[in-house]
Ligand SMILES: [Zn+2]
């Protein structure tokens with residue numbers, strides 16, 4: 001009985017100009033499916049209705065024209081020459097169409113699926129079939145956006161980034177982690193940078209990204225490292241984790257083994273990448289949260305000669321209070337951080353030079369731990385050995 005009453009009202013409101021999708025949708029809470037068209041068919045049969053032949057008053061024909069809309073989408077995707085395996089559809093509809101649809105629900109006092117949801121889903125189904133791809137609500141490769149506010153739907157394709165993660169080793173000093181624009185010209189090119197626009201000829205980022213950009217035909221890339229080392233510091237051991245984000249890739253099914261080989265060949269002697277694998281947006285955030293510990297190897301030069309036994313004092317280094325170092329003060333807030341030295345060992349090279357292997361909590365500035373940074377880092381190697389100390393070489397051995 002409820003069905004019949006609702007149907008009568010609905011046909012009254014729409015003058016019978018209603019498409020099967022809109023008709024079925026208004027009964028999605030009480031009639032079995034699957035699908036709104038199926039619901040409409042059973043209503044048409046039960047109540048001996050005439051199928052409407054004029055434009056649907058609720059969706060204005062959008063739902064019946066979805067195949068045509070899919071043609072526009074297909075045209076666009078083919079023009080972009082995209083390769084993808086998952087999509088998501090989003091749409092914009094005229095305001096008055098949305099409010100009229102809601103108004104009907106109010107009059108009938110029902111709660112059923114919104115027209116927008118149905119359009120997105122139904123168009124998604126058509127595209128899924130045409131492109132033999134999946135629908136992904138969380139991380140789709142591409143998002144198809146259709147604007148139905150003009151008589152001819154307009155289509156946009158948002159190509160989501162591709163994430164690749166791995167670890168890098170930096171085998172030589174003098175390479176920054178990311179591309180460093182020239183200080184003088186801010187990247188435009190000037191005599192100082194030899195018209196390269198860069199402070200350094202290359203960077204870990206560029207060495208890693210170039211082969212990946214070429215293979216994916218991406219528009220640009222972003223490099224996310226699990227922390228960074230200074231330009232003059234090597235990154236050895238098992239390497240530092242990173243996530244490479246490729247923006248607007250046209251190709252996603254790339255051979256990472258091949259890319260890895262290409263990077264390692266072209267960057268031979270400079271950097272090396274290990275264990276490349278496909279990753280996701282969450283990992284990009286995860287790897288940035290500071291690491292639990294780090295292991296360093298530092299070569300220390302002292303001003304005064306020292307007895308080997310005096311180095312035993314190094315064992316007293318534990319909790320370090322570190323005011324933001326002078327050399328980074330221009331870009332970091334001035335504050336005091338406390339970090340621990342977890343372990344320290346040393347090898348004597350000569351009476352004024354030794355090498356330390358340090359295991360510390362992440363975020364401790366090592367060069368300043370050694371020099372003391374004019375009293376800004378306390379205690380320091382310089383302070384406890386009672387002579388000026390300088391870190392002349394630094395390598396990161398492990399990022400834990
Ligand atoms: Zn309709």
Ligand SMILES: [Zn+2]
Pocket residue numbers: 182183184185186187188189190191192193194195196197198
């Ligand atoms: Zn310049």
